[in-house]
Amino acid sequence: MSVKPIVKTDRAATGKVRAALRRITKHRYLYLMLLPGAVFVLLFNYVPMYGAIISFKAYNPMLGIIDSSWVGLQHFQKLFSSSIFWRVLRNTVILSILNLAVGMPAPIILALLMNEVRSKGFRRVAQTITYLPHFMSWIVLSSMVISLLSPYTGILARLAALFGMTNDSFILVMPEYFRGVLVGSSLWKEVGWGSIIYLAAIAGVDAELYDAAIIDGCTRFQRVWHITLPGIMPTIVVMLILRLGGMLNSNFEQIQTLYSPTVYSMGDVISTYVYREGIQKLNYSYTTAIGLFQSVIGFTLVVLSNRFARRVDQSLW
């Protein structure tokens, strides 16, 4: 009596397993296709994640990751009591905030202005030019920034000379200007490219709303303020939240090609510091601890902001 049902469920279970197996073998080519990509990600992303455990060890290259001895939280203690760590963390966050404050509204404004241009040819040329720097490497762009700011050959010095000012100091090595140079050059590279997504959003705003507004006697500015901006607000909010998630990432290539020891106080960020301490001074475990700290905080920020973005996404669209 009591055995029978068990056998039955057993049979049902094996049936299920068999069905699942059949489904899997049916899709065997699909799994096979996934394999190379999965191996790449395993080797170049997951293995380094495992390797991050050396931040709890005294890593010795001769012994390798596994045989190096554990030291607990020693590196983190050193980290949190190091003034340089707090300096690079502060610089990273301040630069992110500055880049956000300037780099967030600028492409929106550019998109709104571009949208008001009726001449297709003019608009095309302006767009072609403003998108161009996005595709250039920081090596090329930084080299240009350096020569623009150069006290002798740069255009800045020549413009200053026009107004009777003489300035023979090199702005790039002056700490008080360094963050401005970074924010400005980022703007140069990304403002045009960043405006594309807003232009696409503007194109999606219901055209009938504009017609109705025109009949109601709205001026152009009023139309932008009351129709276009609210229309693209969901895009703006989502972009803002996603950028907040990337708060601890800074542009390594940009800073590495523009900074110098005199501006470390203002421009040295986590990634550049890790590069100097880790790759150049071979302080592996300590710098891995810094990187792990950054990854964990960054992960938390991204997950929180994505959750937030999804909620906004649902409530607004």
Added chain:
Amino acid sequence: MMSKSISRTQSLGGAVFDVCNHIFLALLSLTMLYPFLNELMKSFSNNDAVLAGQVGLWPKGFHTRGYELVFQNPLFASSLRNTVFITLVGTALTVVLVLLTAFPLSRKGLPGRKFIFLYFLFTMLFSGGMIPTFLTIRNLGLIDSLWALILPGAMNVYNMILAKSYMEQLPESVVEAARIDGCHDVGVLWRIIVPMAKPVIAVVALFSAVSFWNTYMSGILYINSTSNYPLQVYVRQMVYGDRNVLDEMVRSSIDAQYSSEFGSEVVKSAVLITTMLPIIVVYPFLQKYFTSGITLGAVKG
């Protein structure tokens, strides 16, 4: 009809705004373009004029010695070869890996699809960091090899998501029809999906080609010997590395009559222009896919 006639009767304020807007955008474009044009002009100019800050949007004197020196330089040639290699191989590999992963993950009936997708997605959210990645590359024996510049970034998850959302929008019926005709999954991908997904493949290929061309960070992390430098690393070294190297190169290559015309400033500009040239050449093709690249990305960011 109505709206057209109304919007055509411009108010004075509107007309003033239009003029100001055009002037502003023109000035902005010119400001953003100026550094590029200036670099181009300097690359043809008299070196002394460049040093005196006399070159703006027109060359002072005209010669192509800067470019001649750049192309005669064996290290520039080898770094250019390296970058062409990693761009071609890297782009091809990226496209293949992206297609091979995006297609299965776009099939709704695949058991474990969600979990496998998460396995890829997680690498975008969390990373082991610069040093553990460096140590991994070293343990794999890839230090100082061009493969260290290709393999770590080849499986591009962002591009994979792009391609996956594109494939998910393709009509299911076509795939079903092909399968009824006896096509297995590999055949479906190759004969049905790839031809239909051409736009997204172009986006992935172009954008990853640009990013391989601009490879710099992994170059300074993983490459030690000068002959294996990618272009951007060599250009950086040449332009802002040891001053004496560039000066020596110039001095050893010229005869007396060129001395005021020719010097390291001109070579610097010529190097930068040469480095940008391939991107400028593919730029019109890129432009065709701008909006699709961005809006595709916005589908699932």
